[in-house]
Amino acid sequence: MEGACPNFSLMTTETFDTIIIGGGLSGLYCAHLLAAANRSFMVLEARERLGGRILSPEHQGFHTDLGPSWYWPAIQPRMVRLIQTLGLRGYPQFETGLGRFQSFTGDVRTVQGYATQPASWRLCGGMHALVESLGKTIPGNAIRLNHPVCEIEKHPSGAQVSVGDLEAEPRPRFHARHVILALPPRLAAATILFTPELSHHLTQAMLKIGTWMAGQAKFYAVYESPFWRQAGLSGQAFSERGPLGEIHDGSSPESNPCGLTGFVGIPAVQRSRKEQLTKAILQQLALLFGDPASRPAAFFYQDWATERFTATPYDQPPMHQHPHYRPPADKAAIWDGTVLFAGTETASEQGGYLEGALVTAEQAIERLQA
Incomplete structure (x- = not known):
């Protein structure tokens, strides 16, 4: 895996059967499936890390x-x-005990x-365990980090993908021959x-598909003991006041x-x-749990709205409900099948969830092999 910033001046055009743009779950699962089929491919990831x-x-x-x-094992x-294939293990979300609620007045x-x-279940080792385990099934020289794609040009024999500053x-x-867009359409x-x-x-349809979590911010506070459980609390809390809107035992x-x-729970x-x-x-945590x-x-704190490889200015307003996702303009591919859509926001089934990312990856690879 190439993690260092590349010397672009030394690079020439490289040719593959498939280029996957995006090293999140959908892109990595596409790569995993292509590696198992012994196909020629390259993953181009804009960040210095995998996972999206x-x-x-x-x-x-x-x-x-x-x-x-x-x-959610029952439906995913x-x-x-x-x-199971990767040898990982999950566990149920802890929800035993009473919850806490904070009104708008405080x-x-x-x-x-x-x-x-x-x-709902969590994954031992965090969801990062999926990324790490999938990465081990992909040849190291088939992943390029720090490679933000700036242009895709249609050619008679496929497409040319350019990286860096336009x-x-x-x-x-x-x-x-084929390019898989494994990133949010917007x-x-x-x-x-x-x-x-x-x-x-098509462009307007892509821009209208909101990127799930792109306007969100999350926190994680780690403690030496689960003192809230000892007080009979589940760790669940909801607030109309903020700054946190929703809390769970992690x-x-x-x-x-x-x-x-x-x-x-406050806007970006x-x-x-x-x-x-x-x-x-x-x-606020002290007020709710002692x-x-x-x-x-x-x-730990992460504001996804500030991530330029996740969010755009269109993603700053908060989402108040889960969108109804589907392929943009009902197109699973463009340019006569040269460019295929993947990524959870293009899934008509379980869109926005990790399951949706896997659904679209499988569908993209099936179209390549048809």
Whole structure:
């Protein structure tokens, strides 16, 4: 795997059967399937790491989740199958005990806890374990980090993909018979030049598909003991006041290390002062769960709205409900099948979830092999 910043001036056009743009779950699963079929491919990832919106900072061997946190075994067979195939292990979300609710005025009361239906599960090692395990099934020389794609140009024999600054020369270029767009359609439409340009209808359809979690911010507070459980609380809390809107127990299955995690409930435009926001979050946690909550052993925070390889200016307003995802303009591919859509926002089944990322990856690879 190439993690260092490349010397673009030394690069020439490289040719592959398939180029996968994006090293999140969908892109990595595409690569995993192509590697198993012994196909020629290259993954181009803009970031210096793999995983996309899967991000699991580590504290003393415990991996937190600042991106996707759950999967649902009862309704997500692909996730279950992949976890088993990779030799990983999941565990049910802890939900035993009472919950806490904070009204708009700031008043806090204890409420009846509830169990999510269907049951939500977490992954041992965090969702990063999926990324790490999939990465081991992909040849190291088939992944290029720090390779943001700036242009895709249609050629008679496929497509040429350019990396780097659109205005800079020389740029590394890659040629392939097929290109898989394993990134959010809105991000692709906003950051990649398509030559010839896409139709106005398709471009607008891509821009209208909101990127899941792109406007969200999450926190993870790690503690030495689950003191809230000892007080009969589940770790669940909801607030109309903020700054946190939703909180859950984020502990390991052995409950040590343990943690509280959840979502910031204020819009992206109000989250610019990280230090003040962190202080307000810890004060709110103390109000909900007691003074020990204000003194975590480690605290992690991720604002996805500030990530240029996740969010665009269109993603700053918060989503108030889960979108109904589907392929943009009902197109699974463009340019006579040269460029194929993948990524969870293009899934008509389980869109926005990790399962949706696997669905679209399987569909893209099936079209390549048809």
